[in-house]
Amino acid sequence: MARKFFVGGNWKCNGTSEEVKKIVGTLNDGKIESPEAVEVVVSPPFVFLPLVKSVLRPDFHVAAQNCWVKKGGAFTGEVSAEMLVNLGIPWVILGHSERRLLLSESNEFVGDKVAYALSKGLKVIACVGETLEQRESGSTFEVVAAQTKAIAERISDWTNVVLAYEPVWAIGTGKVATPAQAQEVHSELRKWLQINVSVEVAESTRIIYGGSVTGSNCKELAAQPDVDGFLVGGASLKPEFVDIINAATVKASA
């Protein structure tokens, strides 16, 4: 089964309601070259989710940037998976490195969140990735395998999971991974899934790349056989996000 190209826009903690409407306006006017070949999801901050959902073109979907690890209740400041489902939010990003590193979310905690969100019917963009120090010490693959293992141990169905490889050193730095660097880790992750989960899951799970993706470097990355799309930060707030979505044509015409 061919893996449908997936492009996510992670808006992180950015935007006013005016700015958000402007970004959505640009997306709504954007010309998508191969609409049947790409799935597009944008992830505004929680407070803007209903607004974005109400004005966004119907072929694009929305994602939350996080959710609580279990059923809601006395957890001040948290948003539960049930609430996202209640609002008709189909996707959630979990395990982003900014939460792992700045808010000390462990592999196990992220794995628990992924399992809980899936159990409530959400689709999950699960993020993994190594720091510069880990890459330089040669432990990149060990790190992403441990992050993936903590998820794999807690779930049995990967249908609603997209795995995002986001090297921390490439996030917001302008230092994008080379196509070869991205391909190497994606192919190792796919191999890991094949050995530890199943051949089918390895074949069908989309592994997307994130970290300084732009309108100018996206096509070369998309041409790599194991790069099934992108998770875009900074450039997802700009009109060039449409060009990144259109990198799907590289796969569609391959």
Ligand SMILES: O=C(CO)COP(=O)(O)O
């Ligand atoms: O963290 C990212 C997406 O989740 C990537 O961010 P940048 O595209 O700004 O590097």
